[in-house]
Amino acid sequence: MKTSLAYPRVYLSPGDFHFATEPTRISTVLGSCIAVTLWHPQRRIGAMCHFMLPNRRIRGNRLSGKYADEAFEMFMLEVESHRTLPGDYEVKLFGGGEMFPRHKTALVSAVPDMNIEAALQLAEQYHLNVTAQDIGRTGHRNIVFDTWNGDVWVKHKPLHQC
Template sequence: MKKPVGTTEVVLAPGQVCFATRPTRLRTLLGSCVAITFWHPQRLIGGMCHFMLPGRLRNDQPLDGRYADEALELLLRHAHVNGTQARDYHVKLFGGGKMFPERQRLVSTQDVASLNIRAALALVERHHLNLTAQDMGSTGYRTIMFDLWNGDVWVRHQPMGTPQKNAYQKNQCAVGR
């Protein structure tokens, strides 16, 4: 996890999207939200979004990173502006932890976490993106660190009702297509 000299660190809040073209470490904290990391292995550029909801009914409003489809659209636009194509990026998905699992049993509707996971997977499929890893579902929150200089994503997952972990683990969950 050693950073190159001059590395910038950016912490994303819910609804934010960041794309960088120099050595950058992107961080975020996820509960039911989902983060999409987007990395170009040849150019060492990319970004991350932290979306809160699957989508909205838009009435010609500006794109908003709080929504899955719009957050991904913002990342795709950054890729285009930088002369790259979406299919050349490695994509990883994180989050979608159920934050109130005990309430799920009481209510027959789907929870936001599950809807966000489904939205993320559907967007990857719809845009024919190169999904290389995912760590979604379960309960609790995840802390994410994404290093643009090498594409590594470090995850610390804290499931509900378990003792706190202090160590990050490099995400190596490959995804079969």
């Protein structure tokens, strides 16, 4: 087997989505955003999104990975196009950290919680098997997802309040 350095690497910025059919390392950095990983253990294919908000008020012509509901639709389109079933995938959820706990406003405090709720609700709606999660609290997370084995590495840096 090749070392992880030999596999393609993809970095997700906020709003990005990537589905890999070959061994790939997908990474991102999260604050209040959420990353969702899907991995098919038999086929060893998988995807990750980095969404920023639960939904948008006015739907566009194209799906956008910036929004939880649309990112999950993108997952389902890939699941269908690869002739697999949603329940065949292991799903992991990350992020939703409060980034400004000392500067609480209704909107700043609500975004991480709304993102977490959307991710959990959509996973249930699509009958996805959530096998792991590291969500909430404060601070940011670095996420690395290896599609060749389904491993997700998380480095969480919480904010310390004085």
